Amino acid sequence: MPPITSLRLSLRPVCLFIAALFLLAASLPGQETELPQIQVKKCEDFEVTGKGDAPQWEQTEWTALNRRGAGKLDYTARFKMLFSEKGVYVLFDGTDEVLTATMQEDFLDLWNEDVFECFFWTDEKHSVYFEYEISPLGYELPILVPNLDGRFLGWRPWHYEGDRKIVKRVSATGGSNESMAQVSGWSAEAFIPYDLLKPLQNVPP
Template sequence: MNKIYSFFAIILLSSALTVKAQKTADTGTLTIPKIPDFEVDGKGTGTYWTKTNWVSLTQRRKEGKIYNTDTKVLYSDTGIYFLFHCQDSLITSTMKEDFANLYLEDVVEVFLWTDESLPIYFEYELSPHNYELPILVPNTKGTFLGWRPWHYEGDRKTRHATYIETKNNVITGWNAEFFIPYALLKPLNNVPPKKGTKWRANMYRIDYDNKSSTWSWQLTGPSFHDYEKFGTFIFD
């Protein structure tokens, strides 16, 4: 009886670990599934998110608290989708306008370098209170400055939503969900992607619980703008 019990216990434990391990191992590349377009709500409730696994970001600077940060990525015929889940106990987000210096407070960030022949990439930031910073960044040997989009309207606008999670009135984390249309990325090369297309990219988080902490998918230098060390998105 004990042997039978032990056998089933091992099976159950193995199944539980499999469920918890629905995360993609970090190999420096990430395969992005293609899906139809859908609406974002900040909670990641869209059924298409089940088409891909969570990717864990590594906490690089640990002066603050130790938190988990996980992401998912999808793409469609019209744009690319991102979902972040950020464990947190204190939201530091006082800025109440788009295009502010959001990186000075809690924020998630995505960098998309679509064409390796040119030192130009797209950067997107979103705060816990749903304020955004979309910019194009020319980076010449570490000298860079972001440029704001012109005619930022219509099909060039992002769609984004955030959600602050609580349990018993205590903050436990926050989600960021956003859609970046290919129309906004013009005139970058290699856009829109098709099956087999590769983009260099990275995903980040900054948190300010007393002292700042940072997370990234791929390790860069002191600056997030170390684009030559980005990982690679492969569109399926």
């Protein structure tokens, strides 16, 4: 079998759902909308800095995230993805004015403040997905979520250390990575190892 050099993902919950509030624009009633797809390229492993300045990122394009519904703020958001023999790399970038982030600990309810998040549902036969959130201050929430007949609750990873621990960094533009700081935007970069995603199906891809 030839080596895998890229993956084609449909931007639907089965494979990937990034920044849920922005991803897919609402479709018109009675109109079918073709789901967008991205091609995720394979790379050699590299150091995560939070700035997306590794040369590996140059081999892939940004994917813009579209707002769902109307909103008062005209912020933009985008992401990139790569995968290696050891895991998945995700790079988030968005505009902002104030870093609304006060929580100073991992595994808190980060989604109530500014956050980037991604969801991995690797096999639609099983109603279990992995969710990852990261705040502008670098605090994170990695959880495995079973959804059983509409009843769901996140479970924290066990032995979250060593090769199972996510490598992540954040950076801000136009300001500092501090709570309530005035900025023009911020970015986050994360490496999610396959070892953490076990025993989900189709991992590695």
